[in-house]
Amino acid sequence: xxxxxxxxxxxxxxxxxxxxxxxxxxxxxxxxxxxxxxxxxxxxxxxxxxxxxxxxxxxxxxxxxxxxxxxxxxxxxxxxxxxxxxxxxxxxxxxxxxxxxxxxxxxxxxxxxxxxxxxxxxxxxxxxxxxxxxxxxxxxxxxxxxxxxxxxxxxxxxxxxxxxxxxxxxxxxxxxxxxxxxxxxxxxxxxxxxxxxxxxxxxxxxxxxxxxxxxxxxxxxxxxxxxxxxxxxxxxxxxxxxxxxxxxxxxxxxxxxxxxxxxxxxxxxxxxxxxxxxxxxxxxxxxxxxxxxxxxxxxxxxxxxxxxxxxxxxxx
Amino acid sequence: xxxxxxxxxxxxxxxxxxxxxxxxxxxxxxxxxxxxxxxxxxxxxxxxxxxxxxxxxxxxxxxxxxxxxxxxxxxxxxxxxxxxxxxxxxxxxxxxxxxxxxxxxxxxxxxxxxxxxxxxxxxxxxxxxxxxxxxxxxxxxxxxxxxxxxxxxxxxxxxxxxxxxxxxxxxxxxxxxxxxxxxxxxxxxxxxxxxxxxxxxxxxxxxxxxxxxxxxxxxxxxxxxxxxxxxxxxxxxxxxxxxxxxxxxxxxxxxxxxxxxxxxxxxxxxxxxxxxxxxxxxxxxxxxxxxxxxxxxxxxxxxxxxxxxxxxxxxxxxxxxxxxxxxxxxxxxxxxxxxxxxxxxxxxxxxxxxxxxxxxxxxxxxxxxxxxxxxxxxxxxxxxxxxxxxxxxxxxxxxxxxxxxxxxxxxxxxxxxxxxxxxxxx
Numbered sequence: 001x002x003x004x005x006x007x008x009x010x011x012x013x014x015x016x017x018x019x020x021x022x023x024x025x026x027x028x029x030x031x032x033x034x035x036x037x038x039x040x041x042x043x044x045x046x047x048x049x050x051x052x053x054x055x056x057x058x059x060x061x062x063x064x065x066x067x068x069x070x071x072x073x074x075x076x077x078x079x080x081x082x083x084x085x086x087x088x089x090x091x092x093x094x095x096x097x098x099x100x101x102x103x104x105x106x107x108x109x110x111x112x113x114x115x116x117x118x119x120x121x122x123x124x125x126x127x128x129x130x131x132x133x134x135x136x137x138x139x140x141x142x143x144x145x146x147x148x149x150x151x152x153x154x155x156x157x158x159x160x161x162x163x164x165x166x167x168x169x170x171x172x173x174x175x176x177x178x179x180x181x182x183x184x185x186x187x188x189x190x191x192x193x194x195x196x197x198x199x200x201x202x203x204x205x206x207x208x209x210x211x212x213x214x215x216x217x218x219x220x221x222x223x224x225x226x227x228x229x230x231x232x233x234x235x236x237x238x239x240x241x242x243x244x245x246x247x248x249x250x251x252x253x254x255x256x257x258x259x260x261x262x263x264x265x266x267x268x269x270x271x272x273x274x275x276x277x278x279x280x281x282x283x284x285x286x287x288x289x290x291x292x293x294x295x296x297x298x299x300x301x302x303x304x305x306x307x308x309x310x311x312x313x314x315x316x
Numbered sequence: 317x318x319x320x321x322x323x324x325x326x327x328x329x330x331x332x333x334x335x336x337x338x339x340x341x342x343x344x345x346x347x348x349x350x351x352x353x354x355x356x357x358x359x360x361x362x363x364x365x366x367x368x369x370x371x372x373x374x375x376x377x378x379x380x381x382x383x384x385x386x387x388x389x390x391x392x393x394x395x396x397x398x399x400x401x402x403x404x405x406x407x408x409x410x411x412x413x414x415x416x417x418x419x420x421x422x423x424x425x426x427x428x429x430x431x432x433x434x435x436x437x438x439x440x441x442x443x444x445x446x447x448x449x450x451x452x453x454x455x456x457x458x459x460x461x462x463x464x465x466x467x468x469x470x471x472x473x474x475x476x477x478x479x480x481x482x483x484x485x486x487x488x489x490x491x492x493x494x495x496x497x498x499x500x501x502x503x504x505x506x507x508x509x510x511x512x513x514x515x516x517x518x519x520x521x522x523x524x525x526x527x528x529x530x531x532x533x534x535x536x537x538x539x540x541x542x543x544x545x546x547x548x549x550x551x552x553x554x555x556x557x558x559x560x561x562x563x564x565x566x567x568x569x570x571x572x573x574x575x576x577x578x579x580x581x582x583x584x585x586x587x588x589x590x591x592x593x594x595x596x597x598x599x600x601x602x603x604x605x606x607x608x609x610x611x612x613x614x615x616x617x618x619x620x621x622x623x624x625x626x627x628x629x630x631x632x633x634x635x636x637x638x639x640x641x642x643x644x645x646x647x648x649x650x651x652x653x654x655x656x657x658x659x660x661x662x663x664x665x666x667x668x669x670x671x672x673x674x675x676x677x678x679x680x681x682x683x684x685x686x687x688x689x690x691x692x693x694x695x696x697x698x699x700x701x702x703x704x705x706x707x708x709x710x711x712x713x714x715x716x717x718x719x720x721x722x723x724x725x726x727x728x729x730x731x732x733x734x735x736x737x738x739x740x741x742x
Binding site (some may be wrong): 014042061091092094111113114115116118119133134135136137168174197200201202203 | 355511512513515516517518519520521522581588589590630631634637638
């Protein structure tokens, strides 16, 4: 099989080493803005060019990658599938080959198909940064989540993290499971049984499953809520009207968790569907810190991928 | 055509129980004699099979030749050449062509094309329902008269149990088996690979084993009700194997085939997102693979069939979830069967030969699969120990979708004889 294991790009968290993750998280701190300031500018990637190729709608991830590239001095071009030759029937490989011929230094890619960047990785020399592939991985989301947890002064080791929602269809959950597990966190995955296949417990060490939200939240240090992804539901896997009643995060849940619990959400949030407005706006919510860290973490990733300095190994 | 004498090979003919070093003398397209030191007739061509196995011609009862309609992927001619290179002398193309082989005109077209262009025998399988749409029965009787040897809506299984029941009843009257690709399309909908730890890890939607099991269960019950001969295509799950064994124990005319890839690979062998590992039924769990191998060894499974399913590169080189299902199978079948069944001692060589010859011949009622005097001169000559490496770019198929490219095998086909003529030689 033509498979290169040369550490190009960033396809996922699963195959990163703990040290590789740590290096990105450490470097991201250097790129965090001072209180009340905008992100600092650097010249580290001057003359480099990044193409953001988004086959799925995305506001925060795409904008965040664009800002990250520009703050490092690189140029960034963004392409959405609707506006490209994809709508003329061009295959994914042909689109990527065409873009590669224009010699960008990396392609940041989001795609609705699990494994789309991994498939391209076999045919293209150019580094690919996975900005979310189907229901598989979303590595920079997990990195920014970890950065956000660490900013609260916690250590990941021994932390109890509850991830609640449509786990089966969540790339955020998978990447977070891989990352948190590497650092020895205890991860509780919680959701309706139809969205919680038992095999999830085999993803990584330290993972337990429950369908009961109160037991997932009890003594949690971190609660990660996932968006109910109606666009990835190919059938009604739960009665839609009952979701908030059994899996929506409300203020009364927070009393079960540790007093210093933080509530996270990868966004966009659906108020009243998986999270109540009161929780989303509460002191415990770090949702906007996550967005902010998205830029710093993506700066660290872009620097590592484009800067020629290899901290971590990726790829299968 | 001169006579052909295949000398000094180990002749294994399960139908007659013969197993010993002998010569096989073929003349006028039929087996004349099998025995030691056959006196070659003057001018006979000879083939030295010393150290090789000489078996009745192999039958692959499940292939896709893509003609008519998808000739860019395969033709009857190219598929037949690939079959010959895999040691097969007879192949049975499934009806999912365009148009679907659901009437005698298409059946006759395939047979006529094969007569002109195919180096092996081609026995078409007709559709169960019109256009394989699962609603109205196809022209089963006239397809049978035109030469169809079985009926199947392979790939588009009949979901309506009542339609399946009627098809079984009708087919019984014509003495042909009903072959089902067992997949409950509601349970499998949207799936790309076997549902299990690997699909969860890769974020791909699963095709549960139960989607196969419930259909095998339904069909076996209907086979009992109707008295039909019922055959499970490409069996792949543990429960399906158990149910076929149970049906046999009840004396039902229920048979099953396994593909070489389901004997060889499990879901955790899949190179991530490599569409050459994508087929239906999907590569299942290790436990399922073990059960299929055991099912072959125990006799629950009667035949090996490849489900040879060519797809051109433009269709296979895509995102995993977009790619069509199916892989090539003809040229690697014997190598895989030796590797996974004979070399590890699961079955003996005689049993292996049965799976490729008398097994499918009995299911389909073909006058093939034996070297007894007077039988058609179809012979498969193979080695059990020569090493060779599969290079898919040298395949006779028009397509290249195989997960076994570059794989080295111990043992494989050496020469293929159809009607007394050597049509392929390694």
